[in-house]
Amino acid sequence: MVEKNNNIKADINKHLKEEEKFKEKWLEEHHPIDIAEALSELDSSRLKEFTGLLKTENLADIFEEAEEDLQIDILKTKSSQAIIEIFSHMAADDITDILGLLTIRKRKELLRHMKQDDALVVRNLLGYDKESAGGIMTTEYLLLNKNLTTTEALKKIKNIAPDTEIIDTIFISDNNKKLVGRVDLRDILSSADDKKLESLMADNLIKVAVDVDQEIVAQQVAKYDLTVIPVVNKSDILVGIITVDDIIDVIEAENTEDLYKMHGVDEEESSDTSLLKSVKSRLPWMFINLATAFLATFTVALFQDVISQVVALAAAMPIVAGMGGNAGTQTLSIVIRGIALGEIDFKDNWKLLFKEALVGIINGAATGLVTGFILYLMYGNYYLGLIIFLAMILNLLIAGMFGFLIPLALQSLGIDPALASAIFLTTVTDVFGFFVFLGLAKTFLIYLI
Amino acid sequence: MVEKNNNIKADINKHLKEEEKFKEKWLEEHHPIDIAEALSELDSSRLKEFTGLLKTENLADIFEEAEEDLQIDILKTKSSQAIIEIFSHMAADDITDILGLLTIRKRKELLRHMKQDDALVVRNLLGYDKESAGGIMTTEYLLLNKNLTTTEALKKIKNIAPDTEIIDTIFISDNNKKLVGRVDLRDILSSADDKKLESLMADNLIKVAVDVDQEIVAQQVAKYDLTVIPVVNKSDILVGIITVDDIIDVIEAENTEDLYKMHGVDEEESSDTSLLKSVKSRLPWMFINLATAFLATFTVALFQDVISQVVALAAAMPIVAGMGGNAGTQTLSIVIRGIALGEIDFKDNWKLLFKEALVGIINGAATGLVTGFILYLMYGNYYLGLIIFLAMILNLLIAGMFGFLIPLALQSLGIDPALASAIFLTTVTDVFGFFVFLGLAKTFLIYLI
Numbered sequence: 024m025v026e027k028n029n030n031i032k033a034d035i036n037k038h039l040k041e042e043e044k045f046k047e048k049w050l051e052e053h054h055p056i057d058i059a060e061a062l063s064e065l066d067s068s069r070l071k072e073f074t075g076l077l078k079t080e081n082l083a084d085i086f087e088e089a090e091e092d093l094q095i096d097i098l099k100t101k102s103s104q105a106i107i108e109i110f111s112h113m114a115a116d117d118i119t120d121i122l123g124l125l126t127i128r129k130r131k132e133l134l135r136h137m138k139q140d141d142a143l144v145v146r147n148l149l150g151y152d153k154e155s156a157g158g159i160m161t162t163e164y165l166l167l168n169k170n171l172t173t174t175e176a177l178k179k180i181k182n183i184a185p186d187t188e189i190i191d192t193i194f195i196s197d198n199n200k201k202l203v204g205r206v207d208l209r210d211i212l213s214s215a216d217d218k219k220l221e222s223l224m225a226d227n228l229i230k231v232a233v234d235v236d237q238e239i240v241a242q243q244v245a246k247y248d249l250t251v252i253p254v255v256n257k258s259d260i261l262v263g264i265i266t267v268d269d270i271i272d273v274i275e276a277e278n279t280e281d282l283y284k285m286h287g288v289d290e291e292e293s294s295d296t297s298l299l300k301s302v303k304s305r306l307p308w309m310f311i312n313l314a315t316a317f318l319a320t321f322t323v324a325l326f327q328d329v330i331s332q333v334v335a336l337a338a339a340m341p342i343v344a345g346m347g348g349n350a351g352t353q354t355l356s357i358v359i360r361g362i363a364l365g366e367i368d369f370k371d372n373w374k375l376l377f378k379e380a381l382v383g384i385i386n387g388a389a390t391g392l393v394t395g396f397i398l399y400l401m402y403g404n405y406y407l408g409l410i411i412f413l414a415m416i417l418n419l420l421i422a423g424m425f426g427f428l429i430p431l432a433l434q435s436l437g438i439d440p441a442l443a444s445a446i447f448l449t450t451v452t453d454v455f456g457f458f459v460f461l462g463l464a465k466t467f468l469i470y471l472i
Numbered sequence: 473m474v475e476k477n478n479n480i481k482a483d484i485n486k487h488l489k490e491e492e493k494f495k496e497k498w499l500e501e502h503h504p505i506d507i508a509e510a511l512s513e514l515d516s517s518r519l520k521e522f523t524g525l526l527k528t529e530n531l532a533d534i535f536e537e538a539e540e541d542l543q544i545d546i547l548k549t550k551s552s553q554a555i556i557e558i559f560s561h562m563a564a565d566d567i568t569d570i571l572g573l574l575t576i577r578k579r580k581e582l583l584r585h586m587k588q589d590d591a592l593v594v595r596n597l598l599g600y601d602k603e604s605a606g607g608i609m610t611t612e613y614l615l616l617n618k619n620l621t622t623t624e625a626l627k628k629i630k631n632i633a634p635d636t637e638i639i640d641t642i643f644i645s646d647n648n649k650k651l652v653g654r655v656d657l658r659d660i661l662s663s664a665d666d667k668k669l670e671s672l673m674a675d676n677l678i679k680v681a682v683d684v685d686q687e688i689v690a691q692q693v694a695k696y697d698l699t700v701i702p703v704v705n706k707s708d709i710l711v712g713i714i715t716v717d718d719i720i721d722v723i724e725a726e727n728t729e730d731l732y733k734m735h736g737v738d739e740e741e742s743s744d745t746s747l748l749k750s751v752k753s754r755l756p757w758m759f760i761n762l763a764t765a766f767l768a769t770f771t772v773a774l775f776q777d778v779i780s781q782v783v784a785l786a787a788a789m790p791i792v793a794g795m796g797g798n799a800g801t802q803t804l805s806i807v808i809r810g811i812a813l814g815e816i817d818f819k820d821n822w823k824l825l826f827k828e829a830l831v832g833i834i835n836g837a838a839t840g841l842v843t844g845f846i847l848y849l850m851y852g853n854y855y856l857g858l859i860i861f862l863a864m865i866l867n868l869l870i871a872g873m874f875g876f877l878i879p880l881a882l883q884s885l886g887i888d889p890a891l892a893s894a895i896f897l898t899t900v901t902d903v904f905g906f907f908v909f910l911g912l913a914k915t916f917l918i919y920l921i
Contacts, residue, residue: 054676056696088697184658191640191657208640208657209633227503245724247505248717250699267716268697271723275694278727279809286801294810294824301831305802306838312798313839317846319790324850327783334776337786341768341902344790349761349895352735353754360728361743375743382750389755390762397766401773446798453790 031061035073050081056088063093071100079105083112091124098125107136115141116161116263119148156240157233159273160254160263163187166194169203169221173211176220180208189251194261195224202253202261204228230255233262240265241273242365281363284441285355287312311443315450319344322454326461333471335402336464339411342394343460347418347452350386354379354426355444362430362440376427383423384416391415406470414460418452425451480510499530505537512542520549528554532561540573547574556585564590565610565712568597605689606682608722609703609712614642618652618670622660625669629657638700643710644673651702651710653677679704682711686722691814693719730812733890734804736761760892764899768793771903775910782920784851785913788860791843792909796867796901799835803828803875804893811879811889825876832872833865840864855919863909867901874900 031053050058062070062085074082074097086097086109098106098121110118110133122130122145134142144162151157165187167176176193184190193211195204204224214223230253231240244252244267252270254263280290287308292301323330323340330336361367367375394415395408429447430440464471480502499507511519511534523531523546535546535558547555547570559567559582571579571594583591593611600606614636616625625642633639640657653673663672679702680689693701693716701719703712729739736757741750772779772789779785810816816824843864844857878896879889913920 051675054678054696181661184662189640190661191638212630212639213633226500229503245720247503248720250716267699267720268694271694271697271716271720274720274723274727275813278723279813282731282805282809286805287798288802288805292806294806294816298827298830301827302834305799305831306835308802309795309799309835309839310842312795313791313843316791316794319794320787323790324784324787327787330786331780331783334780335773337779337789338769338772338776340786340789341772341793341906342762342765345765345768345898345902346758346761349736349898350754350758352894353737353757356731356735356737357741357743360731364724364728367743378747378750381747382754385751386755386758390758393759394762445801449794449798453794457790 031057032064035061035065035069046076050077055084059085059089059093062097063090067096067100070096074100079108080112083109087113087117094121095124103132103136106133110137110141114161114163115144116148116159119145122149123153151233154237155233156231156235156237156254156265157263159237159240159269160233160265161269162263164194164253164261164264165190165192166196166202166261167220169195169197169219169224171220172217173214173220173223174217176206176211180211189264189266192251193220194253194264195220196261201259202228202230202255205253228253231265232257237273238277238363241270241277244270245274246365277363280439281359281441284439284443285359285445287443287446308443308446312446315446316453318450319453319457322457323461326457326465329461329465329468332468333407333464335398335404335407336461339394339398339407340457340460343411343414343418343456344449344453346387346390346394346415347422347456348449350383350419351422351426351448351452352445354382354423355430355448358427358430359441359444362434367431372431376424379423379427380420381423383419383421387416387419388412390419404471406467407464410463410467410471411460414456414463417459418456421455422448422452480506481513495525499526504533508534508538508542511546512539516545516549519545523549528557529561532558536562536566543570544573552581552585555582559586559590563610563612564593565597565608568594571598572602600682603686604682605680605684605686605703605714606712608686608689608718609682609714610718611712612636613702613710613713614639615645615651615710616642616669618644618646618668618673620669621666622663622669622672623666625655625660629660638713638715641700642669643702643713644669645710650708651677651679651704654702677702680714681706687726687812689714690719690722690726694723695814726812729888730808730890733888733892734808734894736892736895757892757895761895764895765902767899768902768906771906772910775906775914778910778914778917781917782856782913784847784853784856785910788843788847788856789906789909792860792863792867792905793898793902795836795839795843795864796871796905797898799832799868800871800875800897800901801894803831803872804879804897807876807879808890808893811883816880821880825873828872828876829869830872832868832870836865836868837861839868853920855916856913859912859916859920860909863905863912866908867905870904871897871901 034049062073065073086094089097101109122133125133134145137145148157148162163186165180165183167179171179180190180193191208193206193208194202195206197203204226205228206220206223210223229243229247229249231243233254233256240252243249244265250267252265253261254265256262283290283292287305289304292304296304358367391412395412398411399405399408425448429444433442433444434440483498511522514522535543538546550558571582574582583595586594597606597611612635614629614632616628620628629639629642642655642657642660643651644653644655646652653675654677655669655672659672678692678696678698680692682703682705689701692698693714699716701714702710703714705711732739732741736754738753741753745753807816840861844861847860848854848857874897878893882891882893883889
C-alpha cells in the first residue's frame with residue numbers, strides 16, 4: 024500500500040507538467056481514495072496547483088473520498104462558485120457532512136449559492152444529530168408505489184439508476200406514501216410475467232427511525248445481514264437510506280471509541296495526531312487516574328505501622344492489586360463487547376453477575392494457592408501464604424463483580440459503558456485489594472512477626 | 473428486541489399445535505434470524521418437534537442464520553438424507569462452514585451423499601484456511617465475457633439472478649478467463665444502445681488473492697467502500713467473491729479479538745459462555761499474569777531494607793506503577809487500533825516512537841509535579857516529592873515507548889499485536905517503575921530518614 028501511494032505521489036508531481044491525455048487515463052486507472060491519500064501529503068501550493076488541473080467531476084470523486092483535513096485544505100484553495108460546482112457532483116449527505124465542518128458564515132454563504140431544491144435537502148439533513156440514523160443517511164433511494172407492475176417499475180428504474188446509490192433494493196410505498204416493503208431488483212428482472220410489485224414484496228421489512236443512534240443502526244444491519252436499511256419518520260414515511268459502507272465506518276468508529284474510552288483516550292486521537300494534541304487529550308485522564316491512584320495510596324498509608332513491622336507485605340502488594348485489576352479487566356472486556364454487539368440480555372443480569380463472581384472465586388483460589396505457596400517458600404511463614412490466599416479470593420470476587428457492574432451502571436446512567444471503566448475498575452481492585460490484604464495482615468499480625 | 477423474541481417464542485409454542493395456514497403466514501412475517509434466536513432457547517425435544525413441522529426450504533432459511541450451537545443441535549435431530557435436502561437450499565460457502573463443525577466421519581458421509589458437482593465445490597472450499605479470503609468467500613457470482621453486449625448480458629443476468637448472491641456487480645473476464653474488470657448492473661440497464669461490456673468496465677478494480685488474511689480483506693473493503701470484493705487465484709482467475717455482510721462479521725470478530733487478546737480473554741468467550749468454560753479460558757492468562765506479577769514482587773523485595781526504613785515508600789508505590797500502566801495502555805490502545813485499521817505507517821515508526829516518548833515525559837512531569845507536592849504535604853519531606861517526580865517522568869517515558877514497541881514487536885514476530893500486550897506492558901511499567909522509584913529512594917536514603 025505504502026509503495027503504491029509513493030508511485031501515485033511521484034505521478035502527481037509529474038502531472039503538474041504533463042499533457043491532458045496522460046492525465047485522463049491516469050485518473051481512470053487509480054482509485055480516488057488512493058489519490059486522496061497521496062494528496063494529503065502535498066503542501067498547500069502544490070495541492071492548489073494539482074486540484075486546479077482537474078475537471079470538477081474528477082475532483083469531486085477525489086474530494087468525496089478524502090479525509091476531513093484534506094477536504095478543508097482543498098476547499099481553502101477554491102472560490103465559493105467552484106465549491107458549488109464540486110457539490111453539484113456529490114450526494115446531499117456528503118455535502119451535509121462537509122458543511123458541518125465549515126464555519127456557520129461559510130455554510131450559509133454556500134447554501135445561498137446552491138440550487139434551492141438541493142439546499143432544502145441539505146438544510147433538512149443538517150438538522151439531524153450527527154450520530155443518529157438521520158445524520159448518516161443518504162436521500163438517494165428508489166421508492167415505487169406497490170401498485171406498479173414489474174414492467175413499469177423496470178422502466179422507472181432504468182431512468183433513475185444513474186442518480187441513485189443503491190439500485191438492487193427497491194423500496195415500496197402504499198397509496199398513503201407509507202413505507203410497506205422492499206423488492207429485490209433480481210425478482211423484478213426474473214419475474215416471468217407482468218406482476219404487481221406488491222406481490223413480490225417481502226413482509227418482514229427491517230427499518231429504523233430517523234432519530235435512532237447510529238450504533239443501534241449498525242447492530243440491526245449486522246444482525247440481519249443487510250446491504251441497505253431504510254430510515255423512516257414518525258409517520259412511517261421513507262426519508263432516507265443507510266448503505267452498508269457507511270455502516271462499516273460506524274462500526275470501526277464505535278469500536279475505536281470503546282477501546283479508547285475504556286483506557287481514557289480521546290476518540291479523536293489516532294497515530295498521526297500531533298504531540299501537543301496528544302498531550303492535551305491524554306493529560307486530563309492521567310490526572311483523573313492520579314486522583315484514583317491516591318485513593319490506593321491513602322489505603323496503604325492506613326496500614327503503615329503493619330508494613331513497617333512486616334516488610335514482606337510491601338513486596339506482595341503488587342500481586343494482589345495486579346491480579347485483581349487484570350481479572351476485572353477480563354470481565355470488563357467481555358461485558359463491553361457484549362453491550363456493543365447487543366448481546367447482553369438484561370433479564371439474565373443477575374445470573375451473569377453470579378457467574379462472574381464465581382469465576383472470580385475459583386480463579387482467585389487457584390492463583391491464590393500458588394501465590395501463597397511461593398510466598399511461604401520465600402519468607403517461611405505460612406500465615407503470610409494463607410493471608411494472600413484469602414485476599415486474592417476476595418479481590419478477584421470483587422473484581423469480577425465490579426468488572427460486570429461498572430459498564431452496566433454507566434449504561435443505565437446514560438453514559439457510554441466503556442467510559443473510563445478500566446480506570447474505575449482498577450481503583451476498586453487496588454483500594455479493596457490493599458484493604459483486604461493489609462487488613463487481614465493487621466488482624467493476624469502476631470502470627471506474621 | 474427481547475420482547476419481540478418472547479413473542480416469537482410464544483408463537484413457536486402455539487405452532488406445535490396450529491394448522492398449516494397460520495404457519496406459512498407466520499414464517500413470512502418473521503425474519504429467519506429472529507426465529508433462530510428464539511429456537512436457541514428451546515429444549516431438544518421441542519426443537520425436533522418444531523423443525524419437523526417446517527418445509528425444508530423454510531428450515532434452511534432459519535438454519536443458515538442460526539448460531540453454530542443451534543446448527544449442531546438441529547443437525548442432531550435430522551437424518552443424513554434430511555441434512556442433504558437442507559443443504560440443497562444453501563450456498564456452498566455456508567455448507568462448508570457447517571461441515572467444518574462436524575466430525576470428519578460425518579463430514580465424509582454427507583459429502584458422499586451430496587450431488588457430485590456440489591461436493592466438489594465444497595471440498596475445494598474446505599481446503600482454504602478458515603480466516604483467509606478463500607475461507608470466507610462464496611462461489612455464487614456473476615462472471616461474463618468482456619465481448620458480450622449489454623443486451624446479451626442482460627438476458628444472461630435474468631437467468632442467473634435467482635441463484636446468485638450479488639447481482640448489481642457483474643465481474644468481467646477476458647478470453648483467457650482472467651478477471652479484468654467489473655460493470656455495475658445500473659450501467660447495463662441504463663446504457664442506451666447495445667454496447668460491449670468492455671466499454672462500460674472500470675479500470676481500477678480492487679481484488680484480493682485467495683490466501684490473503686480476512687483482516688486485510690476487511691481493510692480493503694472498508695477503505696474502498698465496496699459491497700463486494702472479487703477473490704482471484706495466482707493466475708488471476710476469479711474463484712469467488714466476498715460480500716460486505718460477511719465483512720461486517722469479520723470486522724466485529726477481529727475487534728472482539730483485539731480487545732480480548734489485549735486483556736487475556738479467549739476469543740471464543742462471550743457473555744453466554746458457561747462457568748466452566750470461562751474459568752478454563754481465563755485461568756491460563758491469570759497464571760501468566762501471576763508470573764509477571766512476581767517479577768514486580770521480586771523487584772520490590774530487592775529494596776525491603778529501604779522500605780522498612782521509609783514506610784511512606786510503600787504507600788507511594790501504587791502511584792508510580794498505576795500511572796505508568798495507564799499511560800502505557802493509552803499508547804497501546806492507539807497503536808493496536810492503528811494497526812487494525814491499517815493506519816500505522818512503518819516508515820514513520822521512529823518519529824512516532826519519539827512522539828510517544830515525549831508525551832510520556834510531559835505527562836510524567838505534569839502529574840509527577842502534583843504527586844510530589846501532595847506527598848511533600850503528607851510526609852513533610854521534599855526529597856520524597858522530588859524522587860517521585862523523577863520516577864514518574866522516567867516511568868511514563870518507558871510506558872510510552874513500550875506501549876508503542878510491544879504491539880509492533882509482536883506483529884513483526886508474526887504474532888497478533890494485541891496478544892497479551894496489556895499484560896506485558898504492565899509488567900514492564902511495574903518492574904521498571906518500582907526499580908526506578910525504590911532505586912532513587914535507596915540512593916538518596918540519607919535525605920529521607
